[in-house]
Amino acid sequence: MDPRNNSNIHDIISRRRFLGGVAALGATAMIGRQAWAADAAPAGGKPNSVFGGVAIGINTYSYRSSGIDTAEQTLKALIENGLSEVELKDGPIRAFGVLPPAVKKETKGDLLAPKPTPEELAKLRAGLLAKAAELRKLYNDAGVNIHIHKVPFGKSDDDINFNFEMAKALGCKAITTERSDTVAKALAPFAEKHKIYVAFHNHTNNIPTVDTLDPLLDYGKYIAFNFDIGHYVAGSKGKSPLAVIEKYHDRIVSLHLKDRTPDGGNVAWGQGKTPIKEVLQLLKKEKWPIHADIELEYKIPAGSTSVAEVGKCVAYCREALA
Template sequence: MKTRKLSRRKFLGTSAMATAGLSLAGPSLFGAPSIISSWNKPNSLINGVQIGTITYSFRSMPDQSAEATLQYVVDSGISAIELMGDPAESFVGKPENPVDRRAFYGLMRAKGDGELSADQQKELADLQSQMDSYNKQLAEWRRKMSMNGFTKLKKMYNDAGVHIYAFKSSAFRPDNTDDEIEWGMKAAKLLGASHVTVEHPSDDAQTLRLGNLAKKNKIYMAYHGHEQQTPTLWDTALKQSDYNALNLDLGHYVAAGNTDPLGIIKEKHHHIKSMHLKDRQTPDNGKGNLPWGKGDTPIKEALHLMHNRKYKFPGTIELEYEIPEGSNAVEEVKKCLAYCEKVLA
């Protein structure tokens, strides 16, 4: 909490200095309100193609508050985002999770691979019990809390020149109640998002449930894919509800061995609400996640396609390659954005 307060003061202080700078600029500047409204704000709309980022890209940065996350976004030059749930929900008072999630999810992956020792099984059981208890506490908090904080968060981001087009919360899992899911959808709408994103559950009953709740709340449910992506992965969900949609991941799609990554964009573009961009290799080349321009993902061609066909969904930078020594997530997102700018120039 201490770090968060310092971050908020720093951000507000930066804004105050910017305002002071405007006041010293003289009367002529105040005769141009359109200039003032965009002064010192990011703009990652490039030749009609909206480039954004998922704030997961900044997960390695030290401060994960909403205020610090906003500063990372602005410093990267990004003007539109898919916002992860933790910064937003912490901003509005979410109780702190006592569980070491890095350890928990690491053990869960090891369990899936059948590599848990007896001691690790005991540790995982203890962490699972803590997580279950926390999830109950979180559900109760969501039921009682005021939603006004999301409106304040939207204004803070919008004032800095950042639009939230998607929201990814932990409220959309199979074990969440319908009330929690609808809470997440209402939060997304208050943030200004057109859609929420969730991992594709590979469960037709769950996509039907989510699609029906999305229709009720008039917000799109966009399913994200990893290496399970195929050209037909989303077909059942799309038939179930007009509010089911795609959060296509082009890099994972290539790493999954699909041979026509541009084809699915052309085929499903009406249903794509946002598309994650990363540069992964094909299975034959090792499936690596590399700095942009060094892998096998046709990012350049995809951006050209979006521009030429005037697709309106954003391309979302997702930083997943290893950050070089001496750099950080903000600098690497800048590089990804510069790649897009060069391609779309």
């Protein structure tokens, strides 16, 4: 696992960085954040993207091409798109101070610096969880629910446990990660302990099985799917994802919505073969509590932005569920 992207606090924090981090936590400008949130709120009130009983959200990866990096910038985009649900990736979470900055290259001196003591580490974790609670409040006050986070897991049991504690502090029902039987086996006891789902995301080469029970689910009842319906269409050469949703609806925490072609193309919604409308109508009909999260993958047209294109996807969902 790439240490630049994980939350392994033991590995990436020296004592000097720890002391600096604690000082930074104490200097948070809470009043400024509250004022910003008030300014960003839509004139008509808080956003609401629950259409026909189906919670439409977004994976914040969708905003990657527009320079939207911080938690505040992300929240502003969510409000502009009228989205009240979000799968929050680690970039905005780190930028807010819930996690230490990602490590790219340590100096020799940093590598030789003493590791935090257990007492220092406990204090740091408490401070980070307090920041997570602050981030949750910022989003909730603006009308946005963080239903999932996607922060890669660290290597140690303590770091894995912290990831679940962070999910609780953010108000998440699940943590998403990439599909891996080895990882599922390792995480299942932690998921059971915390009653937080680990929802595994599929690509085109590891789609859920339909003819037999998918073996991933054998590892524990809190092991679930983050089912990408576009990847399923591309990976199955055009099969409908409806059968997968019907089979595993009680083990699917969320969907990733995108339109793809059977030969693997990523296209604007309505131009491919992914039955997004039919999927959403199935969720509405059955009243299954599955989050449906937009994941913008197609090339943004010249003159447009990711926020504008997400707005088109939101409108597509609203119309499909009308």
